[in-house]
Amino acid sequence: xxxxxxxxxxxxxxxxxxxxxxxxxxxxxxxxxxxxxxxxxxxxxxxxxxxxxxxxxxxxxxxxxxxxxxxxxxxxxxxxxxxxxxxxxxxxxxxxxxxxxxxxxxxxxxxxxxxxxxxxxxxxxxxxxxxxxxxxxxxxxxxxxxxxxxxxxxxxxxxxxxxxxxxxxxxxxxxxxxxxxxxxxxxxxxxxxxxxxxxxxxxxxxxxxxxxxxxxxxxxxxxxxxxxxxxxxxxxxxxxxxxxxxxxxxxxxxxxxxxxxxxxxxxxxxxxxxxxxxxxxxxxxxxxxxxxxxxxxxxxxxxxxxxxxxxxxxxxxxxxxxxxxxxxxxxxxxxxxxxxxxxxxxxxxxxxxxxxxxxxxxxxxxxxxxxxxxxxxxxxxxxxxxxxxxxxxxxxxxxxxxxxxxxxxxxxxxxxxxxxxxxxxxxxxxxxxxxxxxxxxxxxxxxxxxxxxxxxxxxxxxxxxxxxxxxxxxxxxxxxxxxxxxxxxxxxxxxxxxxxxxxxxxxxxxxxxxxxxxxxxxxxxxxxxxxxxxxxxxxxxxxxxxxxxxxxxxxxxxxxxxxxxxxxxxxxxxxxxxxxxxxxxxxxxxxxxxxxxxxxxxxxxxxxxxxxxxxxxxxxxxxxxxxxxxxxxxxxxxxxxxxxxxxxxxxxxxxxxxxxxxxxxxxxxxxxxxxxxxxxxxxxxxxxxxxxxxxxxxxxxxxxxxxxxxxxxxxxxxxxxxxxxxxxxxxxxxxxxxxxxxxxxxxxxxxxxxxxxxxxxxxxxxxxxxxxxxxxxxxxxxxxxxxxxxxxxxxxxxxxxxxxxxxxxxxxxxx
Numbered sequence: 001x002x003x004x005x006x007x008x009x010x011x012x013x014x015x016x017x018x019x020x021x022x023x024x025x026x027x028x029x030x031x032x033x034x035x036x037x038x039x040x041x042x043x044x045x046x047x048x049x050x051x052x053x054x055x056x057x058x059x060x061x062x063x064x065x066x067x068x069x070x071x072x073x074x075x076x077x078x079x080x081x082x083x084x085x086x087x088x089x090x091x092x093x094x095x096x097x098x099x100x101x102x103x104x105x106x107x108x109x110x111x112x113x114x115x116x117x118x119x120x121x122x123x124x125x126x127x128x129x130x131x132x133x134x135x136x137x138x139x140x141x142x143x144x145x146x147x148x149x150x151x152x153x154x155x156x157x158x159x160x161x162x163x164x165x166x167x168x169x170x171x172x173x174x175x176x177x178x179x180x181x182x183x184x185x186x187x188x189x190x191x192x193x194x195x196x197x198x199x200x201x202x203x204x205x206x207x208x209x210x211x212x213x214x215x216x217x218x219x220x221x222x223x224x225x226x227x228x229x230x231x232x233x234x235x236x237x238x239x240x241x242x243x244x245x246x247x248x249x250x251x252x253x254x255x256x257x258x259x260x261x262x263x264x265x266x267x268x269x270x271x272x273x274x275x276x277x278x279x280x281x282x283x284x285x286x287x288x289x290x291x292x293x294x295x296x297x298x299x300x301x302x303x304x305x306x307x308x309x310x311x312x313x314x315x316x317x318x319x320x321x322x323x324x325x326x327x328x329x330x331x332x333x334x335x336x337x338x339x340x341x342x343x344x345x346x347x348x349x350x351x352x353x354x355x356x357x358x359x360x361x362x363x364x365x366x367x368x369x370x371x372x373x374x375x376x377x378x379x380x381x382x383x384x385x386x387x388x389x390x391x392x393x394x395x396x397x398x399x400x401x402x403x404x405x406x407x408x409x410x411x412x413x414x415x416x417x418x419x420x421x422x423x424x425x426x427x428x429x430x431x432x433x434x435x436x437x438x439x440x441x442x443x444x445x446x447x448x449x450x451x452x453x454x455x456x457x458x459x460x461x462x463x464x465x466x467x468x469x470x471x472x473x474x475x476x477x478x479x480x481x482x483x484x485x486x487x488x489x490x491x492x493x494x495x496x497x498x499x500x501x502x503x504x505x506x507x508x509x510x511x512x513x514x515x516x517x518x519x520x521x522x523x524x525x526x527x528x529x530x531x532x533x534x535x536x537x538x539x540x541x542x543x544x545x546x547x548x549x550x551x552x553x554x555x556x557x558x559x560x561x562x563x564x565x566x567x568x569x570x571x572x573x574x575x576x577x578x579x580x581x582x583x584x585x586x587x588x589x590x591x592x593x594x595x596x597x598x599x600x601x602x603x604x605x606x607x608x609x610x611x612x613x614x615x616x617x618x619x620x621x622x623x624x625x626x627x628x629x630x631x632x633x634x635x636x637x638x639x640x641x642x643x644x645x646x647x648x649x650x651x652x653x654x655x656x657x658x659x660x661x662x663x664x665x666x667x668x669x670x671x672x673x674x675x676x677x678x679x680x681x682x683x684x685x686x687x688x689x690x691x692x693x694x695x696x697x698x699x700x701x702x703x704x705x706x707x708x709x710x711x712x713x714x715x716x717x718x719x720x721x722x723x724x725x726x727x728x729x730x731x732x733x734x735x736x737x738x739x740x741x742x743x744x745x746x747x748x749x750x751x752x753x754x755x756x757x758x759x760x761x762x763x764x765x766x767x768x769x770x771x772x773x774x775x776x777x778x779x780x781x782x783x784x785x786x787x788x789x790x791x792x793x794x795x796x797x798x799x800x801x802x803x804x805x806x807x808x809x810x811x812x813x814x815x
Contacts, residue, residue: 008108008123020066021109023120023187026194026358029066030076030124032104037075038124038183040217042066046192046369046724047360048302049222067222072321074217075099076124077183077198078328080210082340084133090268092335093210094319094328098133102126102181112189117380119186119195129178130204176203179343188380190725193357193373195309199350202343209334214306214354218292218325223301225292227320228257232271233363233708235285235633240617242281242598243629244711247363250290250318250325260322272317274336277552278572282599285633286314287370290325291363302358305366309377310352311604312572313337313555313565329354332565338555339565352569352604359724363708367632368701368724374635375698377607385580385608387587394590394610395637396694398427398687399479399544400668403434405618405644409445411436413460416467422672424474426683430544430590431471432479437464447514449483450491452532454540468540479544479590480536484529485575486515486551493528501525503557503571505564515551519559520574521567529578537586546613549595572604579608592640601634611665613640620644620657621798624741627660628709628716631702636720637694639664645683647674651774652799654679655764658686659739659800662763663720666690681771682764689763689802699726699734705751714745721805736805737762740778740790743798748791753805755785763802775799 013019017032018041027049029042044066077099080086084097105125112118180201187194197213220226232253235245251257253271260267273284280286286308294301306327308314313332318325331352332339341349355377357369382391400423407415411433423431439445440456454464462470468478487493487502494516501524503510503517510517518525536542556568583591593605594613601612612634617623627641641661645654661667666686675683700720709716719738726734738759740749753759759780764772776793778801783789792799 005108008110008121011107011109011122013104013107017104019107021122021185023112023189023191025190025192026187027066028185028194029069031069031073034103037077037100037102038104038126039073040076041069041073042222043216043219043358044222045302045358045360047365048219048358067219070217070219070221070324072324074215074321074326074328075102076215077102077126077181078210078212078215079179079181079200079208080333081133082207082209083135088266088268091266093212093315093330093333094215094317094326095266096210098128098179098208101128101132102179103128116189117376117383119188119380122185124183124185126181126183127178130206133179133206175201178202179206188373188376191357191372191376192359192369192724193355195353195355195373195377197351197353199348200343201348205342205344207340207342208349209340210330211349211351212328212330213308213351214327214329214356216304216306216327216356217321218290218304218327219302220292220324223292224294224296225301226295227251227255227323227325229293229295229298230325231291231293231363232318233289233291234271234273235287235629237281237283237285237598239596239599240615241622241626241711242601242615243626243633245629245632245708247708255318255320264322266322267320270317270319272315274313274315276313276337277554277568278312278549279552279595279599280311280314280602280604281633282552282595286310286316286602287633288316288318288327289363289366290318290327292325300362302360303363303366304356304358305363305370306354306356307370307603308352308354309603309607310572311576311600311602312568313339314352327356332569334563334565337565337568338563339569340563341566342562355603364704365724371631371635371701372723372725374603374606377603378635381607385583385587387583390587393588396691397429397590398666398668398690399430399432399592399611399640400426400428400476400672401432401434401479401546402669403481404616404642404669405646406669406671407434407436409435412458413462413467417470418673419671420471420474420476422675422680423668424476425680426668426672427687428476428668430479431474431476432481432544432546433467434481434546435548437480444488444490447488447490449515450487450493452482452536465540472541477543478541479546480540480542481546481548482533482536483548483550484532485518485520485549487518489514489516497528498524500559501528503553504559505554505557510553510557512551512553517551517553519557520571520578521560526574526578530582533582533586537589543588544590544592546592546594547609549600576604576608579605583608598634606634606638610638611640611667612638613667614664615642617642620653620660621743623660624656624716624743624800625709625711625713627664628718628739628741629711630664631718636664636700636702637697640667641665642667642669643686644668644670645679646670647676647679650797651772652794652797654682655772655775656741656798656800658683659741659763659802662686662690662802663693663718663737663739678771678773681768685765685768685771686763693720693737696735699723700736703736703738705738705753706749714743715749716741716743717749717751719805733807738803738805739800740803741798741800742792742795747795748789750783750787750789752786753788755782757805757807759788759790759803759805761801762804
């Protein structure tokens with residue numbers, strides 16, 4: 001008999017307690033046992049091993065589908081409770097007592113179809129009776145496997161909590177007697193990635209301080225990889241120096257070799273990063289990569305990338321098992337973020353989602369798979385919100401913004417009119433008036449924000465409405481900068497909105513940089529912002545918003561919250577709900593995500609929004625490094641890389657700044673009105689090439705043929721090539737692209753490129769030399785079957801070029 005429930009089918013473990021699940025590309029093998037929690041004993045992705053279909057089968061077949069079972073696998077979930085803590089005080093978050101006491105109850109799966117926006121799903125439910133969650137001592141005789149002494153527990157687990165059918169399916173019978181934890185796994189058809197989160201339920205009061213969303217045991221044994229030979233990739237970030245990614249051997253990070261033969265047991269060495277507030281990418285990226293290498297030949301066996309999809313506090317860590325590696329990821333937790341929640345009385349908890357992607361080969365394969373996962377998340381969210389057609393339309397729009405290296409928040413009628421005319425000549429679709437359009441006080445644009453009424457003295461007699469009409473008359477849509485989540489301390493609304501609308505701690509409003517922060521749990525706060533956005537759309541015809549975020553609330557709020565971290569989490573989720581509501585009501589409006597550049601470029605928000613500012617960096621030389629690394633963090637079609645060419649720039653500098661955006665999402669700025677026909681022609685060429693790339697981007701993924709870009713490197717190389725699911729015979733007809741920057745050093749750079757491909761410069765366009773007469777074409781020579789050398793034509797100044805990489809077919813010879 002096949003058991004079904006809510007459209008899902010029961011998964012019965014084999015006689016040895018194991019079962020597999022997957023989507024035909026990614027496959028996961030789980031082990032259950034009467035005396036252990038569920039563990040992940042194997043996982044494969046694209047190119048790693050033959051991935052089987054989901055469902056129960058013979059145990060040998062299941063493990064064959066994912067390779068050899070991993071030794072010392074971690075439990076699939078960790079739950080840190082205040083009254084039980086950890087089995088090992090050196091490993092507070094990844095050796096939890098509650099996590100170790102969970103036992104398998106049931107698993108249910110559902111399948112999807114190719115092309116669907118609905119993923120395959122797996123729910124694994126585990127249970128721990130309360131009497132097994134009482135405080136207990138740690139036996140000291142076995143340092144390798146510390147366990148909780150529960151010998152006094154008088155509950156027979158099987159008899160107390162589950163009925164078992166003849167086919168082995170278990171059904172939870174009594175949820176009132178303990179902790180119920182359900183791990184959810186989702187995988188979109190055809191992708192080598194999984195999204196996971198955890199749901200926790202307790203009928204009685206039970207306070208928890210951490211719940212893992214991901215506790216991934218890496219398949220080191222199946223991949224014949226070792227910790228000693230593997231590498232870690234992580235990203236740092238700060239204002240105007242975003243997307244600074246690093247690589248290091250694991251053993252040169254905090255994951256040191258302590259000699260586990262002499263010192264057996266789980267190592268407490270770990271590499272951990274966290275973010276404390278709502279600038280989710282303000283210090284570090286909520287993402288990382290492990291590249292697992294074979295000890296024998298030092299070649300990458302597989303790579304795995306993960307990302308925490310949350311717009312608030314988070315923590316992730318990479319640690320060593322005995323033997324092996326694990327990656328564990330959390331949203332907020334008590335140790336770093338002062339988060340806790342008291343389960344019981346209907347207060348269930350769901351952790352923040354985390355995605356991981358894996359594939360055979362080096363780190364770039366994992367990034368490619370994560371790129372496809374990010375696209376799937378966006379597509380699914382657009383379908384959920386009923387804006388599929390609008391989503392497709394906004395993917396191809398080019399935006400001009402008057403801020404960066406141009407008006408810098410001082411918009412006025414006499415300045416805007418020539419910029420509007422210039423932007424129209426470039427073919428821009430949207431003209432965005434950035435900060436200051438609401439300022440009537442000559443300098444209060446920072447701490448007077450909140451009412452979002454148009455300035456009375458900046459736009460003459462025509463006002464903002466007249467300026468908006470001028471923009472439309474030039475064939476563009478109106479965009480407006482908005483910082484919806486703050487109220488300036490000098491704004492009248494600071495006195496009229498109640499305290500409940502704001503973040504508060506210790507009985508006072510949280511203030512940062514002359515602003516109060518709205519708490520989106522408050523209906524008053526949400527209603528104010530909704531009315532504001534609705535009014536700007538209805539009254540001025542805004543079709544684009546740049547949502548900025550320059551102020552952070554710290555650890556959170558203690559108003560109507562169990563903990564300050566809990567208040568912050570609830571606010572972050574309420575803000576996402578508000579975004580969803582806004583997108584449903586105004587599906588055609590395009591929204592850029594900005595946070596002092598890219599201080600919160602997370603995929604909780606980017607799954608919902610159209611564009612992400614990558615930086616506030618004003619120096620095009622530094623911007624080149626930000627753009628070169630952006631593909632690890634942000635989808636190419638969402639990378640709002642500024643292109644702020646100016647008439648005063650020499651040709652090489654103008655090319656360099658425009659090149660940053662063409663393969664991502666070109667975000668135009670600069671005094672275009674001052675340009676002569678030659679310089680304007682260069683900008684038009686960039687826009688035209690960018691539109692060509694936009695038409696093809698959905699089939700492309702980021703590519704770094706010269707390796708991970710060094711933020712301070714002389715040469716930077718990044719590009720786009722066919723996605724893994726496009727790499728078949730037909731992929732020969734898909735163009736690849738490369739942007740190459742030279743900021744100093746040698747006059748040439750060597751790039752790995754297989755034989756049979758031709759490299760042609762396409763920007764600046766060699767067929768239109770009059771648009772950049774002092775930027776002579778670069779030359780390309782093939783050194784051998786695997787490497788080409790690109791020579792810069794001018795080594796006296798920094799410069800850049802964009803190339804197309806095509807099959808060696810006659811029809812491409814003109815490129």
